[in-house]
Amino acid sequence: MVKFRAHFYFLGLMxxxxxxxYLRVSVEMLPDFFRxxxxxLLFVPTxxxxxxxxVRVLKRDGTLKIPAHFVFxxxxxxxxxxxxxxxNFSSKAHWYTSDLLDVLMYVIGGFIFLLLQRRV
Numbered sequence: 769m770v771k772f773r774a775h776f777y778f779l780g781l782m783x784x785x786x787x788x789x790y791l792r793v794s795v796e797m798l799p800d801f802f803r804x805x806x807x808x809l810l811f812v813p814t815x816x817x818x819x820x821x822x823v824r825v826l827k828r829d830g831t832l833k834i835p836a837h838f839v840f841x842x843x844x845x846x847x848x849x850x851x852x853x854x855x856n857f858s859s860k861a862h863w864y865t866s867d868l869l870d871v872l873m874y875v876i877g878g879f880i881f882l883l884l885q886r887r888v
Contacts, residue, residue, distance in 0.1 A: 774888040812877030
């Protein structure tokens with residue numbers, strides 16, 4: 769059971785992410801945090817858990833951990849891509865907005881992943 773704990777966290781995070789996406793479309797009076805920021809908060813932990821599972825499978829070592837500095841390099845790259853590059857240089861730039869609260873959600877998500885990683 770412990771061997772697959774990371775998989776259960778990944779499935780739980782994906783379920784939460786998809787549920788929020790569904791609620792954003794189907795519920796009109798959803799609070800702003802759920803409409804705009806919860807998916808950003810879930811993005812980094814979900815992507816990091818997926819990467820952790822992939823590395824553990826490829827290396828065949830269930831004890832591997834992703835170092836904190838790699839997680840925050842990822843947070844920086846995600847922030848640059850979604851909050852600077854896409855709003856300024858995408859052909860569909862009108863779809864994307866730059867928001868510092870999104871960056872804060874990515875950072876908090878990085879900390880959430882580091883806490884989750886202690887358990888998997």
